[in-house]
Amino acid sequence: MSSASEESGAREAHRKITVSDLTMAYGDSVVIQDLNFSVNEREIFIIMGGSGSGKSTLLRHLIGLQEPARGTILYQGTSSGLWEMAPPERERLLRRFGVLYQGGALWSSMTLAENVALPLQEYAIADAEEISELSSLKLALVGLAGFEDYYPSEISGGMTKRAGLARAMALDPDIFFFDEPSAGLDPITSRRLDDLILDLRDSLGATIVVVTHELASIFTIGDNSVLLDGESKTAIASGNPKQLLAESSDPRVHAFLTRSRETGRG
């Protein structure tokens, strides 16, 4: 946890998301407590951890679907958390988020183009013709040009993920959240998705938060990370994944990053 805090002073202004003393709970059962980390501008930040360690719960907190039990989550340019904001301010902030859900979460009754167009229509930032051009552009960006009139049930799993990504990009967000982007994809498709994520970060200059436990992805795309542990209910490491692998002395961190069976928990 130390490397992040050393750099943090200098990078204060470039922090996109700052999580302080966050405790997440469902009712009385605490999932993760006293979590501290920050996500810097233009970096790909990985939230990693074993199944049931609270990765997805943390993501739900970051995108405002769930209220923190304690602690705060601050975003660049805001002085209060999502739950303390006035509704218009909250809406403005949420518009800056692009979220790719685990299963794609495409609306099944709409075509791909309609899926991408809906956020644009809702916020009425363009006229009908522009919206149709924009949704074609977003689909083209993820390699789905020409699939505008397909329904989600008619495309493959990898394409569903990419279409979900196109929808996440609809409003030109500056923070992306990806929930298990490569889950259920073959190695090649998942590698392509990783490349796409890197391309998007480089070209859009966006900040990307990725929840994943796929080691290949973690090392390919991750600039910075936090490793959650379900047992101790907190983060047990943070920093660049490659550095963590090379430098961390914690056997649990090593076990996770090398898929070894020795967990160090005895």
Place this chain on the structure above:
Amino acid sequence: MIGQEVAEDGTSGVQRVNLEYARRPDGTLHVALGGEWKLGGGLPAPQGVLEEIARPPHPQRVMLETSVLAGWDSGLLTFLLAVVSRCTELGVEVDRHGLPEGVKQLLALATAVPARHARRRATPKPFLARVGDAAIGWRNGWRDTLAFIGEAFVSLLGLLTGKARFRRSDLLRALQDCGAQSLGIVALINLLVGIILAFVGAIELRNFGAQIYVAHLVGIGMLRDIAPIMTGIIVTGRTGASFTAELATMEANQEIDALKTLGIPPMDFLVLPRLLALSLMMPLLCLYADLVGITGGLVVSASMLGISPVQYLEETKRAVGLNHLFLGLFMSFVFGVLVALTGCMRGIRSGRSASAVGEATTSAVVTGIVNIVVATAIITVISYVLGI
């Protein structure tokens, strides 16, 4: 040869977006984009530039220049994509060096995979073809229904020979859900229907001084037809729809596939307990509805017509026979079977999307109610012929 478009910000009058294009003597079309090129600010349409590119003789190359660009988002990309794809069509070279790095990358991404031009939603089919499709769909639907009924019957035979596999707890849960938990709504509706029936009857019969026959009207009406039909319709909307939604969601989550791969027939495991529960509970609900309906009639007679409760019950006893009661109970049993089968069939045969679950549920309720009415008509005719 020179075009210029400026979009102004309506509120401040500040020049926001600037587009200039001009041909150079060496055959290069120079396109300069400037200002805050973002959506929602009235961006210039690419038509002017596109026409300039298409105007013969075509420019040798198109140079994109953004040195005075203040900011950009997807609005700039759609513009550039239109220009680039027109140039590609006409074989005109595009010089992208003047574009910001991010824009260059995104353009490359957007044009990396060629568009699939085989769009699926082709021309609509001719009328006869659609009629044919509908007829074939209808025939397949019937075949499917018959197959389902057949499978359910086989499964029922399996139950009699002790081969059917389902969990007792599922049956108990279904019994509780169809029976005890429906009592409230069944009581409410049938009480009101009993009251309405008695009320309408009382007004007419009073003209002839035949108020006492309200007991006949309510008793026979409720027992033979109205209680089973009302209960059937309530159960269709309440329980049949829930069967469909539950099974359709299970289908969507591949839970039914999981049963199949374990060698457990979904018909035994899912349909049978529901079918049993509903066909057992419907007659009981109907009996309860009969009592509540007669109570409704009694309340109206006692309060409006001055007939004492004892008198009313005596008259009811004289009017209705066991044949009326059993006919009604038999009908409700039939309704139970029909509603359970339609509900389960629509659920199991549903598609896998959210809208398919909705469609399946709608269809289950509509088919369920139609089945009830048609079955009533058939049973009424048969009982008339048999003199019941």
